Amino acid sequence: MPIRTPSESTSTLVRWMGIEDANNAGFVHGGTVLRFCDEAAGLAAVRHSRGRVVTAGLDRMTFLSPVHIGEVLTFRATVNAAWRTSMEVGVRVEAENPRTGEVRHTSTAYLTMVALGEDGKPTQVAQLRCESETEHRRENEAQLRRANRLAERDQILQSRQV
Numbered sequence: 001m002p003i004r005t006p007s008e009s010t011s012t013l014v015r016w017m018g019i020e021d022a023n024n025a026g027f028v029h030g031g032t033v034l035r036f037c038d039e040a041a042g043l044a045a046v047r048h049s050r051g052r053v054v055t056a057g058l059d060r061m062t063f064l065s066p067v068h069i070g071e072v073l074t075f076r077a078t079v080n081a082a083w084r085t086s087m088e089v090g091v092r093v094e095a096e097n098p099r100t101g102e103v104r105h106t107s108t109a110y111l112t113m114v115a116l117g118e119d120g121k122p123t124q125v126a127q128l129r130c131e132s133e134t135e136h137r138r139e140n141e142a143q144l145r146r147a148n149r150l151a152e153r154d155q156i157l158q159s160r161q162v
Contacts, residue, residue, distance in 0.1 A: 002126040006078045006135050009048035013040040013075040016098075017067060028067035028102045031042045032092060032118035037061070037109040041089035045113035048087055052116045056086060059110040059145050067106055071095040081142035085122035086114045088142040110145060 015036055023029040038055055045053040067073060075089045093107035117123035131137045 003129045004126045005129050009044045009076045009079045011040050011043035015073050036075050037091040040077035041111040043069045044077040046089050049115035056112040056114045061109045063107050065106050067095050080138040082125050082128040096130050
């Protein structure tokens with residue numbers, strides 16, 4: 001099984017937010033931000049797995065500040081951890097005011113992507129080799145989020161059997 005580093009699969013998506021991206025409050029719609037997070041995460045996962053992927057879940061989407069029409073959003077996606085057939089991809093969203101150059105962190109998302117084989121069934125992905133302290137920290141945090149997801153799933157299933 002191949003081994004890849006997070007830097008080999010990092011993807012960056014840049015979009016200029018227009019009026020069609022606005023919600024009724026006059027800000028960029030959270031769903032628009034979420035859509036592009038999914039797109040950037042999907043690209044990173046495809047680069048890591050070298051095959052088709054699907055979004056299995058969104059573990060967390062944190063909106064830190066609103067995005068304004070006319071701002072340029074940058075979505076940076078990196079594979080944080082890889083398991084047998086799935087990967088956690090973290091996406092950092094930054095907004096830039098193109099007139100002033102001011103850049104701020106607006107959102108963070110963690111998505112679970114599953115690799116699919118030619119038969120449409122989950123298939124094994126490359127192992128992840130972290131190289132920096134930041135990459136090791138991200139992998140450790142991804143492992144914790146996964147453990148929490150699995151524990152929650154088990155608790156829900158057990159509660160249904162009572």
